[in-house]
Each structure stands twice: as structure tokens, then as C-alpha cells.
Amino acid sequence: MPTDPRQRRAARHAQPDATAEPAKPRRAPLTLERITDAALQVCATEGYDALTVRRVTAILGTGPSSLYAHIVNRDDLDDLIIGRLCSQIVLPEPDPATWRQQLHGVLTQLRDLYLDYPGVSRAALATVATNLETLRVSEGMLAILLAGGVDPRTAAWAMDALALYTAGYALERSLVERRRHREGDDWVLSRDELVRRFTALPADRFPHTAQHATELTSGTGHDRFDFTVELILNGLTR
Template sequence: MNQTPWQPISPAKPVRASREPLTRERIVDAALRLLVEQGYEAVSMRKVAQALGTGPASLYAHVANKKELDQLMLDRAAAEMDLPDVDPEQWQEQLKAAMREILRVMRAYPGLARAAIGQVPLGEHALLTTERMLAILKAGGVPDQAAAWAVDLIPLFITATAFEESVQGAAGVAPEDLDVFVDQLRSYFGSLDPARFPLTIALAAAMTTGASGDDRFEFGAQVIVAGLASMVPRD
């Protein structure tokens, strides 16, 4: 049917772009982006919702609260960890390799250590990480109780290392600034009363060596692994 000249032409209705549905995965993606770009304190339900172009109420249909969001971020990070297969002959080196891999992923998400403090990671990938470390420990003959406590102690050590690094990074401590601080700290130790602090003075250089880099982490890993090895029953 032809349109008569006096009939107005209805304007075409604008086509709305379909909005990508909100999912738990998208929420975790947004939270991790905020974590890396702005730090842990910026990761709130409100700010995550803003990053996704929605309101906080929409998030609660997928994530119960901030504590669950922390768990989900930790589990996403655990999914990226590539831990070695179990070899009883190499269990000590494998345990140290697993510790380095966990630290690598923690470093990839500055601020994640803050989310891990005080948490018992219960996500599937986090539990699989614990399972793999237990398998390595048991392959080495570490007693049950020692192995059980080790998979609590080891993440605490790694988290503390990553947290210290994230604090320094957030404070904008440049490598040259750290070198100046270490020099000042060494001088301070050397200025102490030798009658009261003879060993601190004598070891001032050693105590201020390896303040940056991986030296201290490798030392801590070696101490932990050697301590666990000493608990393995001898035939």
C-alpha cells in the first residue's frame, strides 16, 4: 500500500547494542584489572561495578561479597600456576620450583598478596595447587603432619615476600632509592654502641646484602626445604 503524501514518515527506531551479559568471569576480570592498575584498595564491589558499567546490586547476583571476590581472584591466579609433575628423586628442587612459580604469579598481580593474607584459599584451582605441593612433599617422604603444616607455612612465606614488594611498588620506591636506603641502614648499624651491639656491627654488611632481587627469597626457600628434608625418616 502506497503512503499518501500527508502521512508522516515514522523515524526508524535506534538499534540498541546488545550488552554483554554479566558473569562471574567478567567480574573477576574487572577486579583483577583494577588490582593491577590501582592496587588492592581500589578493588571494591562499587568500583568493579562501575568498571563494568552497572550497579553494585547486579554484582551480588554472581558474587556474594568482597570476601568471595578475593577468593575468586586468588583462584583465578592459581589457575595460571604451572607446577612440576611429581618426581620423588627431585622433590626438593620441585618444591623450590613450585615456590618460585607461585611467587611469579603473585608478582604478576601486584596487590594480590593483600587479598591472600588471612584467607584460606578454597577455590578448585587453589586446592589443586595445595594438592600438588602435598604430593611433592609426600613423594619425598615428609611425614604427614609436617607436610600438612608446610602447605600452610610455604604460602605464608611467599605471600609475605610478594606483599613487601607490592608495598614498595605502591610507594614508588625506585631501585636507586632502595640503594640509598640500604647504604643509610648499613651506616646506622655501624654507628651503634659496640658494647651493646657487637654482632649487629660485625654483620652490618651481611645484613644489608641482598635487600632487593631474589636472593633473600631463594635463601628462605632453601631454609624451608632443608628443614623439611631433615624431618624425612632415615632408613
């Protein structure tokens, strides 16, 4: 840089050399945060089935070897994305008077986060909880159950059952939506059509299905989610 003030001023006012090659922008450093962002972007736009190391590196503009400097393997991506989702869950201060509602609220948050990223709950089904954010949610759920008077072993098994159901529910919804978009709406029968088909079944072979077709097809998906969660919670302290 020129030391003379007049030369420095002239340099500031000088027009750029049109023949010079433009400076290449510096690439942002690769971090676990950026890797997780890219992995979730794939899940949100293309679905969990499209999540691969190569797909993530394509978004980041780098190569697999660069990614493996930060993660162990493809399964490590599962740990990162579930940890990121769990970091968004708000845990209440355990209250013995409202512990059922509190736990239901945590599971609803988890369900909705899974549904934002189609198929991502498969990662939760196959991931051992070691991520600190995942463990934070597990710790919070256990604290709520213990505050409600549930004994520790029952609380531990109930957490497993509730987490499994929530992940399975979200996975089923994502699979239905994927098939709907791939094949159109024709394959999805309306509730009225299901009732018509059930009631038309031979009464001698399907007496209960035909008689209770309305009940069998009642409620939305979330209605049934709420029912199942409450069914489990209400049975814990009996």
C-alpha cells in the first residue's frame, strides 16, 4: 500500500483494471452447523431418502473427503439432524399437577418437527441417543414423568414407547404424502368411500367392520395421535 497520502488517495480513486481477473470469493469454512443445515435442506426439499453424503457435499460445494474431516460416516448425519431438531424443543419446568399435558406438548412439538422434514423420523428410529440436545429432551421428558409420580423403570419404558410411536406416526404421514405426490390423489380413498366399501362387505364374514365402518374411519390423523398419547399417559399411574 502506498505510504504517501496522495498516492493512497489516488489508489482509492483509481478505476479497477478491466483486464484483471476478479478476486474469487472466499469459501465459508466447513462446520458442523453448515453440514447440518445442508442435510436438513435435503430432507425438507427432497425427503429423507435423498439424504446422502454426496448430496450434502453438492449443496456445500465441496467433496466427500472434506465432509469426512468433520463426520464419521453417513449415520453421523442422522445424529446431527435429530440433535438439531431436538434443540428446537421447548421443555417446561416439570409440574406434578400438569405433567400429562406437559409431556403431550413435548411430543407434539417433536411430531411437528418430524413432519417438517418428510421421513426424517427414520433417523430417530435408528439413532442411539448420544447427542447432547437429544439427551436434553430425554432428560426433560424423564423429569416430567418422575414429577408425575411415575416410577423410574415405568417412566423409562414409557419414554421409549412414546418416542417410538411419535416417530412411527410421523413416518407414516410422510410416506402417505410422498405416495400422494408421486401417484396423485386417486389412490387415497376419501372417508365416505371407505365407509361405503366397509359397509358393503359381506356381513357374514365382516360383521363388525360393516357395522362400525363410521367409527373405524373417524377422526383425523392428529386426533388419533392425541388419543394414543393420552391412552399411554393415563395408564402410567394406575
